[in-house]
Amino acid sequence: MKNLWKKLFVLFAAAVLALGVVACGKGKGTSRVGTNKLRISFVEAGYGRQWLVSWIDAYNAAHPDEPIEVELEGSSQMTGEIGTRLDAESNLSDIFIGLTTNWQSWAKKGQLEPLDDLYASEVDPGVTLTDFMVEGVRDFGKVGQNKYAIPLNDGAAGIAYNKTMFDARGWEVPTTVAELETLCNTISAAPGNIAPFSWSGQAMYWDFPVMTWWAQYEGVENFNNFYKFDSPEVFQQTGRVKALEVFQSLICRGNGTAKNSADGSMSKNHIEAQMAFIQGKAAMIPNGAWLEYEMRNNIEPGSIEIRMMPTPVIAGAKTGADGQPIKLNNTMAGDFIIIPKLAENKELAKKFLQFVHSDAMSKLYTQKCGAPRPFKYSVKDITDLSGFTRSCLDIWENSVGLYEISQSPLFQVNYVNKWPSYGQPYGVMITDNESPQTVVNTMYSYVQSQWSSWAAILG
Amino acid sequence: MKKMKKKIMAILLAVLAGLPLFACGDNGGGNGSGNGSGNVPKGAPDYSADISSKVMEIGGWVSPPQGNWGGRGNPDFVTQERFDEIAEAGLNSIIQIYYEWNPNAPDSKTIKALEYAHNAGIKMYVRHTGLDAMIDETPEYLQTWAENYRNLPAFAGHMATDEPSADRYDNLALVKTIYEQAFPGKTFYVNLFPALAGSRQTGRSKYEDYISEYISKLNPDFLSFDNYPLLTDGFGTPELTGDYLYNLEIVANQTKAAGIPFWDFVQAMSYDGSTRMPNLEELRWLIYSSMAYGVQGVQYFCYWTPLEFAGDEDSKAALITKDGRRTPTYDYAKTINAELAAFDHVYLNYEWQGTMTFVGTKNVTGMNKNFKMLKTPLASSPRIKSLTAEQDTIVGAFKDKDGYDGFLVQNFADATYKKDDAVSITFNNADKAILYRKGQPETVALTNGVCNLTLEPGEGAFIIPIQN
Numbered sequence: 001m002k003n004l005w006k007k008l009f010v011l012f013a014a015a016v017l018a019l020g021v022v023a024c025g026k027g028k029g030t031s032r033v034g035t036n037k038l039r040i041s042f043v044e045a046g047y048g049r050q051w052l053v054s055w056i057d058a059y060n061a062a063h064p065d066e067p068i069e070v071e072l073e074g075s076s077q078m079t080g081e082i083g084t085r086l087d088a089e090s091n092l093s094d095i096f097i098g099l100t101t102n103w104q105s106w107a108k109k110g111q112l113e114p115l116d117d118l119y120a121s122e123v124d125p126g127v128t129l130t131d132f133m134v135e136g137v138r139d140f141g142k143v144g145q146n147k148y149a150i151p152l153n154d155g156a157a158g159i160a161y162n163k164t165m166f167d168a169r170g171w172e173v174p175t176t177v178a179e180l181e182t183l184c185n186t187i188s189a190a191p192g193n194i195a196p197f198s199w200s201g202q203a204m205y206w207d208f209p210v211m212t213w214w215a216q217y218e219g220v221e222n223f224n225n226f227y228k229f230d231s232p233e234v235f236q237q238t239g240r241v242k243a244l245e246v247f248q249s250l251i252c253r254g255n256g257t258a259k260n261s262a263d264g265s266m267s268k269n270h271i272e273a274q275m276a277f278i279q280g281k282a283a284m285i286p287n288g289a290w291l292e293y294e295m296r297n298n299i300e301p302g303s304i305e306i307r308m309m310p311t312p313v314i315a316g317a318k319t320g321a322d323g324q325p326i327k328l329n330n331t332m333a334g335d336f337i338i339i340p341k342l343a344e345n346k347e348l349a350k351k352f353l354q355f356v357h358s359d360a361m362s363k364l365y366t367q368k369c370g371a372p373r374p375f376k377y378s379v380k381d382i383t384d385l386s387g388f389t390r391s392c393l394d395i396w397e398n399s400v401g402l403y404e405i406s407q408s409p410l411f412q413v414n415y416v417n418k419w420p421s422y423g424q425p426y427g428v429m430i431t432d433n434e435s436p437q438t439v440v441n442t443m444y445s446y447v448q449s450q451w452s453s454w455a456a457i458l459g
Numbered sequence: 460m461k462k463m464k465k466k467i468m469a470i471l472l473a474v475l476a477g478l479p480l481f482a483c484g485d486n487g488g489g490n491g492s493g494n495g496s497g498n499v500p501k502g503a504p505d506y507s508a509d510i511s512s513k514v515m516e517i518g519g520w521v522s523p524p525q526g527n528w529g530g531r532g533n534p535d536f537v538t539q540e541r542f543d544e545i546a547e548a549g550l551n552s553i554i555q556i557y558y559e560w561n562p563n564a565p566d567s568k569t570i571k572a573l574e575y576a577h578n579a580g581i582k583m584y585v586r587h588t589g590l591d592a593m594i595d596e597t598p599e600y601l602q603t604w605a606e607n608y609r610n611l612p613a614f615a616g617h618m619a620t621d622e623p624s625a626d627r628y629d630n631l632a633l634v635k636t637i638y639e640q641a642f643p644g645k646t647f648y649v650n651l652f653p654a655l656a657g658s659r660q661t662g663r664s665k666y667e668d669y670i671s672e673y674i675s676k677l678n679p680d681f682l683s684f685d686n687y688p689l690l691t692d693g694f695g696t697p698e699l700t701g702d703y704l705y706n707l708e709i710v711a712n713q714t715k716a717a718g719i720p721f722w723d724f725v726q727a728m729s730y731d732g733s734t735r736m737p738n739l740e741e742l743r744w745l746i747y748s749s750m751a752y753g754v755q756g757v758q759y760f761c762y763w764t765p766l767e768f769a770g771d772e773d774s775k776a777a778l779i780t781k782d783g784r785r786t787p788t789y790d791y792a793k794t795i796n797a798e799l800a801a802f803d804h805v806y807l808n809y810e811w812q813g814t815m816t817f818v819g820t821k822n823v824t825g826m827n828k829n830f831k832m833l834k835t836p837l838a839s840s841p842r843i844k845s846l847t848a849e850q851d852t853i854v855g856a857f858k859d860k861d862g863y864d865g866f867l868v869q870n871f872a873d874a875t876y877k878k879d880d881a882v883s884i885t886f887n888n889a890d891k892a893i894l895y896r897k898g899q900p901e902t903v904a905l906t907n908g909v910c911n912l913t914l915e916p917g918e919g920a921f922i923i924p925i926q927n
Contacts, residue, residue, distance in 0.1 A: 269732030271693030
C-alpha cells in the first residue's frame with residue numbers, strides 16, 4: 001500500500017509537471033516575462049529595418065553582460081494589425097512601431113502602457129527624454145494626463161525632383177508656386193514626353209506640399225490653432241482654400257482628368273508612382289524623406305540623383321522679420337512607438353527604448369535610413385549620407401517644422417482631422433471638378449452639423 | 460487516517476483520469492482524444508434529394524451599371540447579355556450599387572435589371588436610397604415606394620446599408636421591423652465591417668460586441684461581413700493580414716450560437732495601394748478557408764469594378780472591368796463557383812462545430828500569425844486520431860443531423876507561394892472516406908483509418924469518414 005501511494009504520488013507529480021510544459025494551441029510559446037527576450041513588431045516599409053537591427057546591435061554591444069534577444073516581426077501592413085491585436089488581447093508584442101494612425105484611441109481604451117517614467121528617464125547624462133525632444137513634439141504622445149507614445153521619426157516631405165534631369169535640361173528649382181506652374185508648362189512642352197509630376201492616386205501624397213502651402217499662407221500659429229479644434233470655424237481657414245487652389249491649378253484639368261501627370265497616376269499605388277518617377281517618366285513627385293531608401297533596390301547606381309526641394313512659396317505667404325517668407329517644413333511626423341498595456345516584457349521594452357533615445361542612437365537611426373528624428377541632435381557630422389538625404393536634412397534643420405499634434409478629444413477619437421468627411425479631397429477635385437471652396441465649405445458644413453452631437457457624446 | 464487516504468487516492472485518480480481533457484491540439488501534429496466510438500452512423504449518407512434545395516448563396520457586389528452614372532459618361536450595361544454573364548460566372552445573386560433617382564418609375568433601369576436577372580436565373584438586391592433612414596414610415600408607404608418592382612420574381616430584397624457603425628443598429632432595427640411587414644420574405648440586406656475596421660468605424664471597442672449587438676438588435680436571418688486579407692507591400696511582395704481567421708472565428712462562433720448562417724465577401728480585386736488582386740489559388744484559398752469556418756454564402760468584392768475607383772488598370776480590377784471586359788478573375792470565379800455548386804448540397808447539410816489548426820512540418824518558424832490570434836480553436840475531434848501536414852493546415856469540423864462527421868481540410872499556406880500540402884489524417888472508426896475535391900466526390904478505402912492526400916495551393920477538401 002505504501003508503494004502504491006508512492007507510485008501514485010510520482011505519477012501525479014509527473015503529470016502536473018508535464019501539464020506545465022505542454023504548449024497549448026495558439027502557438028504562444030515561451031513567456032518573455034522577466035527574461036532577456038523582447039518581441040518588436042514594426043512597419044517594415046519605406047525606411048526598412050536596418051535602423052532597428054542597428055539599435056539592437058548597439059544595445060547588446062553596450063550591455064555585453066545582459067544582451068537581449070529580439071524577435072523582430074516586420075510587415076508593411078503592421079499598422080493595420082496593431083489595433084486588432086490590442087482589441088483581441090492576442091499576439092501582443094512588447095513594442096509596436098507603426099505609421100501615422102489614430103493610436104490615441106488605443107490609449108483611451110486603456111490598451112497602452114503609460115510611458116511617463118520613460119519620458120522622465122535620462123537618455124544621456126543629465127538629459128531626459130522630454131528634454132531631448134524638440135518642443136514641437138513634446139505633446140505628441142499625450143492623451144489626457146499621461147504620455148503613451150514616442151514619435152518615431154521626423155522628416156521633410158514635399159516635392160522631390162530628378163536633379164539629373166533638371167541639370168541636363170537646365171531647369172531651375174522653383175522657389176515660388178508661380179515658378180512651379182511655369183516650370184510645369186516648360187516640362188510639358190519639352191521633348192521626351194516627360195510629365196511634370198508622378199503621383200499616386202491611392203497614397204495621395206499631395207498632402208505633403210498642400211499642407212505646407214496652407215501653413216505658409218496662414219502662418220504657423222494659425223496652422224497650429226487649427227489642430228486645437230476649438231470650434232468648427234477653424235475649418236474655414238482661407239489657407240486651406242488657397243492651398244487646394246494650388247493643387248487645382250497644377251493637377252486638375254477641369255474635365256474629370258488630371259494634367260501635368262504621368263499616365264495612370266490616379267490608379268497607381270505609391271510604389272508604382274515612385275517607380276515611374278525614378279524611371280524618368282516624370283520630373284517631380286510629391287513625396288517624403290523615405291523615397292530614395294524605399295526605392296534603393298530599383299535605382300541603378302548613377303542613373304538618377306534625387307533631391308527634395310523646399311516647398312515653393314505660395315502667393316501671400318506669411319513673412320518673417322526679414323520680410324522673407326518663413327521657411328516651413330511638413331515633417332509628416334506621426335509614426336509612433338508604443339508598448340501595449342498587456343505586453344509581457346514591459347520593463348525590458350522601456351529599458352531598450354531609453355537606450356535608443358540617446359544622441360548617438362538618434363544619429364545612428366538617421367545614418368541607417370536617412371530620416372531625422374524629432375530630437376535635439378545634430379545631423380551635420382553624420383557620414384555616408386546621400387545627396388537626397390542631405391537635401392531633406394537641410395530643409396529639416398533650416399525650417400520651422402509643422403506637426404499634426406492635437407490634444408482635442410475630437411481629434412483623438414478621430415471625429416475630426418484635416419479633411420473630415422472627405423478623407424482626402426484630391427480625387428473629387430480631379431474627377432468631379434469640385435472647387436477648393438466647395439471642398440472647404442463641405443467640410444465646414446459637415447463639422448458644424450456634427451459638432452454639438454460630438455460634444456454631447458464626449459461630454 | 461485510513462478514510463483520509465482513501466479520499467486522497469480517489470482525488471488523485473480522478474485528476475489523473477481527467478488529464479487527457481487538458482490536451483491542447485495545435486502545432487504540427489494533432490492527436491485526437493478518445494477513439495470516436497460515440498454514435499458513428501454506418502454507411503454513406505445520401506444528400507441527392509437536396510441538390511435543388513440546398514444551394515449556397517454566391518453573390519457579387521456591384522451589378523452592371525446603368526449608362527452615364529454620376530455623369531461619368533459610361534455606356535449602359537443594364538442589358539440581358541450582362542446579366543446572363545453574371546449567371547455564366549456561377550453567381551446566383553447580385554447586389555445593385557448604382558442606384559437611380561426613382562427605381563420605382565415604370566421605366567426604371569432597376570425594373571429592367573430585375574427582369575434581366577430573372578431571365579438569367581439570378582436574384583438581385585435593389586439599392587433604393589433612403590431606406591435605412593425610414594424609421595417613421597409605415598409598411599404601406601414602403602410598399603407604395605417599391606410598388607412597381609416588389610413583386611418581380613428576381614427581387615430578393617433591398618441592400619439597406621453597408622458597413623454601419625453599431626450606433627446605427629437601433630434605427631436599423633426599427634426600419635427592419637417595418638420592412639418585414641412591408642416585404643414579407645424579402646431580405647433587409649446589411650453587410651458589416653471586418654475586425655480590421657477598428658472601433659472608430661464599428662463604434663464598439665470590441666469586435667465581438669459589434670457582431671453580437673447586431674445579432675441581438677436586428678435578429679437577422681443571416682450575417683454578412685467583409686474580410687480582405689490579401690495585401691502587398693507595393694513592390695509585389697505578398698502579405699496576409701494577421702486577423703483573417705480571428706475575424707472568421709468571431710463571426711462563426713456568434714452566428715452558430717444565434718443559429719443563423721453567415722456569408723462573407725471575398726476579395727476579388729485590389730481596391731487600394733495595399734491590397735492585391737487574387738489569382739486562382741488565392742481565390743480558392745479565400746473561399747475554402749471561409750468554408751472551414753462554416754460559411755454558407757460567398758460574395759465577390761466586387762463583381763463589376765466600381766466606376767468611382769481610381770484608374771482603370773486591369774491588374775487591379777474585379778471580375779469585370781469598369782468598361783465591361785472580363786478579367787482573369789472572372790474565369791477563376793467561374794471555376795470555383797462550379798466546384799461549389801457541385802457539392803454545396805452536401806456541404807450545407809453539415810453544421811460547423813469548430814476549426815482546428817495545424818502548423819505545417821515545413822513551416823520553419825513554427826508559427827502562423829493567423830493561428831496565434833485565435834481564441835477558441837478546436838483542440839481536437841474525437842473522429843480524428845491524428846493529423847500531420849507539410850503546410851499550415853486548418854480543419855473545419857462539421858456534423859450533420861444524423862451524426863455524420865465532415866471535415867473541411869484546407870491548405871492554409873499563403874497560396875501565393877503555390878506550395879502543395881501533403882496531409883495524412885488517421886480517422887477513428889472509418890473504413891473509407893468520401894472526398895469532395897473541387898466539387899467532385901471520390902470514395903477511397905482507408906487502411907487503419909489513414910487518409911493521405913495532397914492539397915493544391917489554397918485547396919480545401921471536404922472529407923466524410925465512413926464506417927461500413
